Amino acid sequence: MIKSTIAELPKNVDKEVKIGAWIANKRSSGKIAFLQLRDGTGFVQGVVVKSEVGEELFQTAKSLTQESSVYVTGLVQKDERSPFGYELLVKGVQLIHSSVDYPITPKEHGTEFLMDNRHLWLRSKRQHAVMKVRNEIIRATYEFFNENGFTKVDPPILTGSAPEGTTELFATKYFDEDAYLSQSGQLYMEAAAMALGKVFSFGPTFRAEKSKTRRHLIEFWMIEPEMAFVEFEDNLVVQEEYVSFIVQSVLKNCALELKTLGRDTSKLEKIKAPFPRISYDDAVKFLQEKGFDDITWGDDFGAPHETAIAESYDKPVFITHYPTTLKPFYMQPDPNREDVVLCADLIAPEGYGEIIGGSERIHDMDLLEKRVEEHQLDTETYKWYLELRKYGSVPHSGFGLGLERTVAWISGVEHVRETIPFPRLLNRLYP
Template structure:
């Protein structure tokens, strides 16, 4: 019976054949231990010389790291194994013998591993991170489907920018200027006027010359947009969604979290509702903590966000930022126009902002005024303004950064490990 490592639990005490790669091996006299992987998981294959004979045993002992092979054996339950099963090998068939595999079990530097990212993702740790990434994506589609959202795909090439053009990648679109999208939000607003509740999931690009552990040049965003939805309703959807993601990862990625050494007790308490503080209260809190450099009207940096997050054991919303430091489309608070109806969701444990969201301006004249104040072309945003001319409604939305969320739930330090092939300030290879 041909199967995968992930499915061997269905074949206990039966003989199966698995297509796999040799991750590592060790031998002790007349027994060889093969660490096998096939993409669905990792399992140990035990080769006993007396049971398989000299030819098969010598073949197994001679296998090199990352050699591809078909392994046949009996599935056994094994409480000592993190996976819970092992394979008593009866035969080995080499498909392709690998030689001089560059990533050995010894320690390697980060730059070397990044240069070999196409191979590094085969390792047990990277496998675990990318499986958690997959689970977050799977749970995202399920959450929005269950809550009546429609998936919409905004364009990647755009003629204008949702937040200005200072951090955009420019290209030529035949005879016109075009940019790689830094957000699908404006298009999602149009989609929400047609379909009610929508979400997108796609790549976004920021030409930001940042080298921090939280930044990538190319990253993936989940961007829901909701008609007839105010600021408070928007926050409730965000905390329900994030809670759903965390519980899905805890339930379906227990082995991966264990592989990464993640302290799951810090995730088990992540349930809605989340604490909320205003920007004003955050400024006061930071002053009390000795951050005298931050003044009202300044944006928060990583140290400020971390200090605030450390005060809570759940993600925390910081709401009502000054309009002067937020995007032109955010709706001012009717009771206090100098701040906007927005929130950033800050993850615990120093992982920073994972969501930015707001209620959008739904008044035509006010949006036109804000475009002028931000020196943005009215012609370029004509279609966006028209959304406020033909049946405008209160609407809100948010964007969740996938890689930062993966980093937080996985417990990894740098977002470069949370995407298969990271694009960093000085890295476009592989």
Template sequence: MVKTTISEVYKYEDQEVKIGAWIANKRSSGKIAFLQLRDGTGFIQGVIVKTDVPEEVFQEAKSVTQESSVYVTGKVQKDERSPIGYELLVTNIEVISRAVDYPITPKEHGTEFLMDNRHLWLRSRRQHAVMKIRNEIIRATYEFYNEQGFVKVDPPILTGSAPEGTSELFATKYFDEDAYLSQSGQLYMEAAAMALGKVFSFGPTFRAEKSKTRRHLIEFWMIEPEMAFYEHEDSLKVQEEYVSFIVQSVLKNCSLELKTLGRDTSKLENIKAPFPRISYDDAIKFLNEKGFDDIKWGDDFGAPHETAIAESYDKPVFITHYPKAIKPFYMQPHPERDDVVLCADLIAPEGYGEIIGGSERIHDYDLMKKRLEEHNLEMDAYKWYLELRQYGSVPHSGFGLGLERTVAWISGVEHVRETIPFPRLLNRLYP
């Protein structure tokens, strides 16, 4: 007998197999029982007919509790009604561990209850689908950058300086020194790009931002490419090709998961490069014409503003050339204007907001030194960063994509708390 997984049962049609699984749900009548089985790779229905199995097997099927772990033996049968195209005609059940009073039952539960039980909520079909989509985006990310000749580099999580100021950082002691949890690996990736040409990182970042919106997490994961000899326009092309690639990969490899989540895939099928662009100047004019009197030139955009702009397009849209005063110190000035910088935010459709922020970086030593002074940043802490402009500096660009917001958009999930296994929120550090 073959021991297999639910995702592999298609290989064994009309054969008997053994699967290790959990009981996600069950129902029974007098002569037949239905077990919803899951094993981490997928879900399948097990059917037990009373007249086809010993009495003790049928009674076990009726009495086994939700989330008990079992070994199930049965014959793989084709079934057009099944989401995976197959079901299991069960011949034997062996209980490994019987669950008692599993707290998440097949009924409506409040969000706080589900978050308190996040370690168990992950087992549900919906959360399983979201995590599989997240995994596919990560897998496709590595495929894209490896094929494009990028080198994966891991920046430190503990840092001695703040790339975008200290107001939203978690401070800690590093023996006798002050240290911070990283809010971006970008500065280190710039150093790596000067050594390896094209690099990318993928790791956790931390923002001590006291926000409770559906778009914000305290701890989240970022994909941060950095590219030597790439100017602003070159970077925008990489960004739109990358986002197009991961969306199409999810459509190709996670169709069942998207269906489980009820995602309208027609909105994703159109996500192919190139993406539309609107300058910050034109975005302000557009918003004012739409009745947003609260926004003026020099202000940063909030969620309602980004959503209004995105609704005018059926693809992600770049907002380019923001005012220098509202962007970090390292962004390259516009060659014809001193008040804006060579940067862009990529805004996802359907109200999901900014998923990428990127820019060309300042590569001139004197200008970078001036910017550090203007931002009152401690020169000793940034000595190594400034030296990148001293020893063979070149034009270079990079960006950061927030994984959780991207997962939320592609999967159609409303809140980012469902897009990371164990979310860290303003008032949540458990479980």
């Protein structure tokens, strides 16, 4: 007897295996019972034929309730009708634990109900598929940066300062001084880049934004690379190559999950570098021509503006050279225009909005000191950050990719709350 997982069944065709599983669903007739089995690695149908297993085992199979846990033995068979391509001809069923009154039944449930039961909703086929896509993006992220000479560095989550101001930060007491939950590891990653050249971080970040849009979470995960001796244009190349890599990895390794989610993969197949670019100046003109009378030069773009721009392209699009007044203090001004900075936001297609923000960083000590003063930041708090420009300063660049928005776009789900196991929203800290 071979002990197997559902994912390993294709390697055991025409062999008898034993799997541990839960009953996701079932249906039966007088002579055959169909058990929808899941074990975390995948889903497969178990077929119980009364004439082959006998009355007692058949009745056991028929009586199994949703989410009961079982050991199942059976013969692995190919099945072209199955999305998975295989099924299990059941020979034996051993009940481990009987589930009673499982709350998420095979019917429509409201969003709030499902969110209250997120610890159980994760078990569904759709949520399983989203989590598998998320996992593949994470796996591909490590592969991309490891293969391209980056070193993984972990910045602190508790910080004494804020890279983009303190208005949207969660404050806490750090013994006898103030501290904040990190909204970005970027400043620390710049220090790491001065030591290790090319680095990336991957960790949780927190924004105390009172936003309820489908693109926002209070707690989310960021991938933040920083690169010494890399200027603006080369930074964009790394971004488009990275995004292309993770999309193609998902297409290759999550075909079944994308099918489960009903994702139009033809749109993802087009996601290959290079990506189109449009300057902020041209984006404003484009929007005005499209009838957005509310937008003038110097205004930030909202979701409708980003979506209108993205609809003109079938790939992610860079919006570059935003006004200096719209961006954080650390961004390098365009040498030809002091009113704009060398930055870019990468806007995903299909209305998913900004997935990357990045820029070349200021490397001139005098200019950075001036910016700190202009933004009314405490010089002493940022002393260490300023010292990076004092001891061997070099041109350097970086960016941050929001994992959950990227998962939402690639998997095709509407709301980011489905892209993280336990979402933290404005009105939700449970479960």
